[in-house]
Amino acid sequence: MSKERIIYGIYDDDDIILNAVNSIREKGHHIEEVYSPFPIHGLDHALGLKYSRLAICSFLFGLTGFCCALLLMWAIMIYDWPMNIGGKPSFTLNENLPAFIPVTFEMTVFFGAHLMVITFLIRCGLYPGSNEKSPDPRTTDDKFLMEIHTNNDEKNIKKIKDLMKKTGATEIKEKE
């Protein structure tokens, strides 16, 4: 009796599914997931997803890169083996700083970009060879799929299916 049942509603249009998400959530149902071929603007808000903190991560990674670059160049050019290059002032970090700007900038971008992408892949569980797929292969083409989990209660399931039908679903399936 306690077995969970999964219902899929397939929609044809991004605006229709956005409205459907809004009205189904208004009725108090929890929408587990929406699969779409492209990002739908406002869908994350409609689903009640929290905003993504990736940008903050990237800033922190960039800051790390900035510090690493300065530390590296200080260690090499100032601490370990200071060089007299044409008598130019280069014996403290401060004096040599203008020449360090390009590499510091590049390292900031390098860290910020790559570590953010790695964070993204880890957080989304994406990796080469992963076999995960959406429940219906057409969701990478032109179909939009809404997934609702519910308990094994026929009355409730019927209510959800009716709601999906009413909000414009063209196909309603249940996971066996």
Added chain:
Amino acid sequence: MKHEADIREPLIIGNKSLHDISEDIAKPIETSANKWWWALFIASVTAMLWGFGCIFYTIGTGIGVWGLNNTIGWAWDITNFVWWVGIGHAGTLISAVLLLFRQKWRLSINRSSEAMTIFAVVQAGLFPLIHMGRLWVGFWVFPLPNQYGPLWVNFNSPLLWDVFAISTYFSVSLVFWYMGLIPDFALIRDRAIKPISKKIYTILSFGWSGRAKHWQRHEVMSLVLAGLATPLVLSVHSIVSMDFATSVIPGWHTTIFPPYFVAGAIFSGFAMVQTLLLVMRKVVNMESYITIQHIEMMNIIIMVTGSIVGIAYITELFIAWYSGVEYEQYAFLNRATGPYWWAYWAMMTCNVISPQLMWFKKLRRNIIFTFILSIFVNIGMWFERFVIIVTSLHRDFLPSSWSMFSPTFVDIGIFIGTIGFFMVLFLLYSRTFPVIAQAELKTILKSSGDNYKKK
């Protein structure tokens, strides 16, 4: 609600639905190549192998097989390096800067121009490596601890800044490109019938399924990457230009170089995008997505950046005269009237005069004319680097050291080889990768498709 002016033309023509877009973009991957593709591919592979042969000869024998001499120690190698890096700039500009400016027309062309960027930077990176002569110690450019004690790279040298700039640029562009490709590989994976291609595209798509949370993160990531790539693309050619600008050679040590090089890079990059896409849209039937409107937009960018480059040339001449430094004055007078006058005037004609023709709307929207002009710009920008590098060096400080440069067959072979290598990569890409960012393109179908616009 957003209002759009009536004069805005549709960006997707031919009455396309979402499913049609998937069909059109998967088609080149799912069908086999025609004989034109094979002809081009075989020609490119031949050129590439010839180039590789010349590279092996150079490494086996030494840099002496090039046309360099004591006076002219840098010639075709760095000309080609700067030319290829410059070509790379259009891709990042389209995908990053135009993303920040929310230009919808970028969506049909960003994938292919980013691919072009990556393939061009691969070619560019070859030249410094070959010029080292000893390829196997190439890793010495990185600050690695070693058995020689406190022996380090010199962070005060623009050549080392270049190492960091090019590596960062290449790797960040590659990752930016690949992250955009993941949802499109997922489409190909879900359509694939043959088990082998299913397997390959399953690996390539990283298990993308299009969940709402994943899309949300993907959007944030693309935006931040665009924000990071925008200063990056401006920095790369600035740093490349510092290889020259921080030196003491008349004709090189000018403060105008960074912005002038960046404008020139975007100029040549867009020309290469035009050259490639005008052929590609025909061969893989993408005329509904890469429309005359897109071509015109790119032509306008070519016109604007061409004008900036023209102003930079004239500013250089003016400053050389105004500075009152006779060496500087001589360097520029010698460029225009000395033994390399033909290279200078080829550069002036191709880069300054020819893009001005784009003021005429009829010419901007003419495909044949655009194609010919893009070739002109590619040639002109190659000559620009040749003029800057060789004519500044060939008149040394001592008249007894004055010299001329003539390339050997190895110089020419390596250059042709990189063009072949570039074309091989691009041709393979155009048959195995989704050449248009279909997932992103689908988001603008309702606002920019001709069928939706009519309603």
